[in-house]
Amino acid sequence: MTQAFDTQNPPFDRLNQEEASELRAAVDIGYYAPSTTVIASGSSSEHLHVIIKGRIEERDGESVEAVLGPRDSFDARAVVHGAAGSTFVATEETLCYLVPKPLILDLIRRNVGFGAFFYQEVSRKLADFARRQETEGVEQVLRARVREARLHPPTWIDGDATIKDAAVVMMQANNNALFVRDGARVGVITGMNLAKAILLSGQSHDTLVRDVCHFDVISVDAEDFVFEALIKMTRHRKRRLAVRSEGEFVGMLEDIDILGLVAGNSQLIPGRIDRAHSVEDLIEPARDIQEQVDRLERQGVKVEVIAEITSDLNRGLFSKLYELIAPTSIKEAGCLIVMGSEGRGEQTVRTDQDNGLLLAAPVPEADLARFRSDFSGALSQFGFPPCPGNVMVTNPQWSQPIDDFVRQIRSWIMTPDEMSAMNLGIFFDAVCVAGRPDLLTRAKTEITSFMRGETGNLARFAKAIDQFEDASAGMFTSIMASVGVASNAIHIKKSGTFPIVHGIRVIAIEKGLSETSTADRITALVNGGTLSGELGNDLKGALSYFMEVRLRSQLNAMKTGRHEEEAIVRLGELSSRDRDLLREALKVVKRFREVVRSRYHLGLF
Amino acid sequence: MPILSALRRGIDRLVINDPEYRFLFRRQETDEAISLDCETTGFDPWVDDIISISAIPIKGKRILTSEAFNVVVRPDAALRAESVKIHQLRLKDLEHGRHMSDVLPELLHFIGARPIVGYWIDFDIQMLNKYMLKILNIRLPNPLEDVCDLFYDRKFANAPPGTQLDLRYATIMKDLGLPDLAAHDAFNDALGAAEMYVILKDMKERGYRIPRAKDDASPFVGVG
Numbered sequence: 001m002t003q004a005f006d007t008q009n010p011p012f013d014r015l016n017q018e019e020a021s022e023l024r025a026a027v028d029i030g031y032y033a034p035s036t037t038v039i040a041s042g043s044s045s046e047h048l049h050v051i052i053k054g055r056i057e058e059r060d061g062e063s064v065e066a067v068l069g070p071r072d073s074f075d076a077r078a079v080v081h082g083a084a085g086s087t088f089v090a091t092e093e094t095l096c097y098l099v100p101k102p103l104i105l106d107l108i109r110r111n112v113g114f115g116a117f118f119y120q121e122v123s124r125k126l127a128d129f130a131r132r133q134e135t136e137g138v139e140q141v142l143r144a145r146v147r148e149a150r151l152h153p154p155t156w157i158d159g160d161a162t163i164k165d166a167a168v169v170m171m172q173a174n175n176n177a178l179f180v181r182d183g184a185r186v187g188v189i190t191g192m193n194l195a196k197a198i199l200l201s202g203q204s205h206d207t208l209v210r211d212v213c214h215f216d217v218i219s220v221d222a223e224d225f226v227f228e229a230l231i232k233m234t235r236h237r238k239r240r241l242a243v244r245s246e247g248e249f250v251g252m253l254e255d256i257d258i259l260g261l262v263a264g265n266s267q268l269i270p271g272r273i274d275r276a277h278s279v280e281d282l283i284e285p286a287r288d289i290q291e292q293v294d295r296l297e298r299q300g301v302k303v304e305v306i307a308e309i310t311s312d313l314n315r316g317l318f319s320k321l322y323e324l325i326a327p328t329s330i331k332e333a334g335c336l337i338v339m340g341s342e343g344r345g346e347q348t349v350r351t352d353q354d355n356g357l358l359l360a361a362p363v364p365e366a367d368l369a370r371f372r373s374d375f376s377g378a379l380s381q382f383g384f385p386p387c388p389g390n391v392m393v394t395n396p397q398w399s400q401p402i403d404d405f406v407r408q409i410r411s412w413i414m415t416p417d418e419m420s421a422m423n424l425g426i427f428f429d430a431v432c433v434a435g436r437p438d439l440l441t442r443a444k445t446e447i448t449s450f451m452r453g454e455t456g457n458l459a460r461f462a463k464a465i466d467q468f469e470d471a472s473a474g475m476f477t478s479i480m481a482s483v484g485v486a487s488n489a490i491h492i493k494k495s496g497t498f499p500i501v502h503g504i505r506v507i508a509i510e511k512g513l514s515e516t517s518t519a520d521r522i523t524a525l526v527n528g529g530t531l532s533g534e535l536g537n538d539l540k541g542a543l544s545y546f547m548e549v550r551l552r553s554q555l556n557a558m559k560t561g562r563h564e565e566e567a568i569v570r571l572g573e574l575s576s577r578d579r580d581l582l583r584e585a586l587k588v589v590k591r592f593r594e595v596v597r598s599r600y601h602l603g604l605f
Numbered sequence: 606m607p608i609l610s611a612l613r614r615g616i617d618r619l620v621i622n623d624p625e626y627r628f629l630f631r632r633q634e635t636d637e638a639i640s641l642d643c644e645t646t647g648f649d650p651w652v653d654d655i656i657s658i659s660a661i662p663i664k665g666k667r668i669l670t671s672e673a674f675n676v677v678v679r680p681d682a683a684l685r686a687e688s689v690k691i692h693q694l695r696l697k698d699l700e701h702g703r704h705m706s707d708v709l710p711e712l713l714h715f716i717g718a719r720p721i722v723g724y725w726i727d728f729d730i731q732m733l734n735k736y737m738l739k740i741l742n743i744r745l746p747n748p749l750e751d752v753c754d755l756f757y758d759r760k761f762a763n764a765p766p767g768t769q770l771d772l773r774y775a776t777i778m779k780d781l782g783l784p785d786l787a788a789h790d791a792f793n794d795a796l797g798a799a800e801m802y803v804i805l806k807d808m809k810e811r812g813y814r815i816p817r818a819k820d821d822a823s824p825f826v827g828v829g
Contacts, residue, residue, distance in 0.1 A: 031667070093782070095804075
C-alpha cells in the first residue's frame with residue numbers, strides 16, 4: 001500500500017509486479033535523528049534501508065567513505081552477509097524505508113536479477129575496499145565542505161549603479177563577479193555580462209547594473225559538500241555559485257576554486273605571489289605552499305611531482321621577495337641563488353634555507369646589510385627554518401662579490417675537509433632564482449674546470465659518499481635480520497638519499513653537467529653512456545622511494561611535533577610491502593656506492 | 606479547552622451504549638500513536654461523507670506502514686464534483702466500499718486507546734464523530750496530536766509578533782525536507798503526517814527549532 005515506495009529505483013526495478021507489491025506491503029519507515037548510528041561496522045541489520053529523506057554518511061573510523069542520499073540503499077553486506085563493512089551514521093533528520101531482511105533474502109532467492117545486484121554490490125564493495133587507498137585523494141576532496149575551498153569574499157553593488165561603476169568595482173576588488181542588491185532582489189553581475197552588454201549588444205556605459213545582471217542566482221550552503229557544488233554547476237551550467245551560510249551570502253565559489261582544492265591550490269598560488277605588494281602579502285601564499293604538500297601527498301601525487309611543484313612555487317616566492325626588498329644597487333649587480341635540496345628541486349617539507357647572493361661588483365655595505373637581514377627575516381616569517389650550516393645570505397661567505405667567491409671556491413677545493421666538501425656540494429646544486437644567472441654559471445664553471453684538472457680533487461670530494469657508510473652497512477644487515485622487529489630504526493637521509501645524491505653529483509661535476517636535479521643528472525649520465533640504463537632506473541626508483549618515505553615521516557613529524565625524528569624510519573612501523581621496498585632500495589645504494597668507489601679509486605684513500 | 610473535553614469524556618464514558626468499547630477510554634503511557642487521515646466528499650462535516658480512511662501505527666521512531674489500516678467507504682451523501690477532482694475517486698470506485706457502520710468497529714479496535722496524530726486532525730475527528738455519535742452515542746475520546754501545533758511550536762512559538770504564519774501542509778513538508786507524495790489519498794496524507802510527527806517530536810526532544818530563515822521574507826529563490 002506504500003505507493004510512494006519507488007520500485008523504479010534499482011535494484012527494485014528488477015522485481016515483477018507481484019514481487020513489487022509484496023515488497024510495498026512489507027516495508028516500514030524508520031526515523032533517525034542526526035548523529036544516530038544506524039548500522040555499526042561489523043554488525044548485522046534486520047532491514048535494508050532505502051533513504052526517503054536526509055543524509056547518511058558511510059564511515060570507516062573517522063573518515064567518510066561515502067555520503068548517501070534519497071533513493072540510496074544500505075547496507076547490502078549487513079543484510080546479506082550479516083556484517084556491515086562500515087558504520088552508517090545519520091547526519092540529518094533521516095527517514096528510511098525498512099525492507100525486512102527475510103523478504104530481501106527471499107527475493108534474492110526467487111529473482112535472479114535482483115539477487116545478482118546484491119551479490120554484485122557486495123563484491124564491488126569488497127573490491128572497492130582494496131582499491132580505496134589509491135583513490136582516496138580525489139574523493140576526499142569531493143567530500144570536503146564548500147567552506148574549505150578558497151571562497152571569494154562577496155563584493156556588493158547597487159542595482160541602479162552603472163555598468164561602468166561595476167567594472168571599476170570589479171577591478172578594485174579584483175573580483176570578477178559582484179553581488180547586486182536591487183531592492184529585495186539579489187542578483188549577480190559578472191565580467192562576462194559586462195563584456196556582452198557592451199561588445200555584443202552595444203549598450204552604453206551608463207546602462208544600469210540591474211538591466212544587465214541576472215537574478216536567477218544559484219547558491220550552495222557553506223556546509224554542503226564540494227561534489228554537491230560541482231553537480232549544481234554542471235546542472236545549471238554555471239561556473240560560479242553563490243555561497244550562503246545561515247541565510248547570508250558569504251562569498252562566491254568558482255569552478256577554479258574546486259580545482260584548487262583538488263590540486264592543493266598549487267595553480268592559484270603563483271597568481272597570488274605575483275599580485276603581492278608587500279612582504280606581508282606573501283605570508284599567506286608562503287604558508288599555502290607548505291600546506292599543499294600535505295594535501296598533495298594525501299591525494300596520492302608522486303613525491304617527485306610534489307617536490308617539483310613545491311620548488312617552482314618556492315622559487316617564485318624568493319624571486320618576488322627579492323624584487324620587493326632588494327635595493328637597486330643589489331638588483332643591478334646581484335644573483336640570488338638557492339642551493340642544496342632546494343636547488344635540486346628535491347625539497348618538499350621545508351627543512352632549512354640554503355640561499356646565497358652573488359654580486360657582479362661590490363655594493364654599498366649598508367644596502368647589503370639591510371638586504372641580508374630583510375631577506376632572512378622575511379623567510380623566517382614565511383616559516384623557513386634557518387640553515388644549521390649557516391648557508392644563508394646573512395653569512396658574508398654566501399653573499400659576496402663573484403671574484404671573492406671564486407677564490408673561496410678554490411680554497412674549498414684545496415682544503416680536504418668535510419666542511420669544504422659540504423659547501424661545494426651544496427653550491428654545485430645551486431640555481432639562480434632572480435638577478436643575473438651569468439654569475440652562477442661562471443662560478444660553477446670554475447668548479448668543474450678546477451675539479452677536473454686534478455683527479456685527486458674529485459676523489460677527495462667523492463670520498464664523502466663513505467661518510468655514513470658504517471651506519472648504513474650496519475643498518476642494512478640489521479634490516480635483513482630483523483624483518484618484523486620494531487626496535488630498528490633507519491636514517492633515511494644518511495643511508496639512502498645522501499649516497500645517491502652525492503655520488504651522482506660527483507659524476508655530474510666530472511662530466512660538467514648543467515642539470516641540477518638528481519633525476520635529470522641520472523638521465524644525462526645514462527644518455528652519455530656513463531651509467532647503465534638499468535642502474536639509472538634503479539637509482540631513480542630508489543631515490544623516489546626514499547623521498548616518499550621521508551616525506552611521509554616528515555609530515556608525520558609535523559603532526560606529532562617530534563621533529564628530531566623526521567628522517568628516522570622505524571622498521572616496525574612499516575608494512576611488509578614497504579619493508580621489502582626499503583630493502584631493495586638500500587641494495588641499490590650499496591651497488592651504487594661500489595660503482596663510485598671504483599670509479600674514483602676510493603679504495604686507495 | 607481541556608476542562609470541557611475532560612467533562613465531555615467523562616460524560617461519554619457514562620453514556621456509551623456499548624460497553625465493549627470501554628477500552629477506548631483506557632489511558633496508559635505509550636510510545637505508540639496512530640496517524641489518521643480521512644478523505645471526504647467535501648469540507649462540511651454536517652453534509653459531507655467519508656470516502657476513505659487510512660490509519661498508520663507509529664511506534665517510537667518507526668512508522669509501521671506494513672500494518673496500516675486502509676479502507677474505502679461507501680458514502681451516503683452524493684459524491685461532489687470537486688472531491689472527485691481532488692481524490693480521483695469516482696462513485697464507481699466506491700461501489701466496492703463498505704458502509705461506515707461496518708468499518709467503524711474495526712477502525713476503533715485498530716486504534717484502541719492510542720493517541721491520534723494528523724494534519725488538521727480536528728476535521729477528521731469531527732467527521733468520524735458524526736458516525737460515532739450515531740452508532741455509539743459518544744465522540745472519539747483519544748488524545749489528539751496535531752502536527753500543525755507541533756510545527757507551530759518548533760517554528761513560530763518564539764516568533765516576534767506580526768510574523769507571517771504559514772502552516773500549510775506543503776510548507777511543513779518542505780521545511781522538514783520531506784518528498785512530496787504525488788497522490789493525495791488517505792494513505793499518503795496519513796503517511797505524510799506520520800513522517801512530520803516523528804521528526805517534529807524528535808526536534809522537540811532535542812530542543813531544536815526550525816530556523817525562520819530570512820529568505821522566507823525575501824522573494825529571492827536561491828538554491829536551484
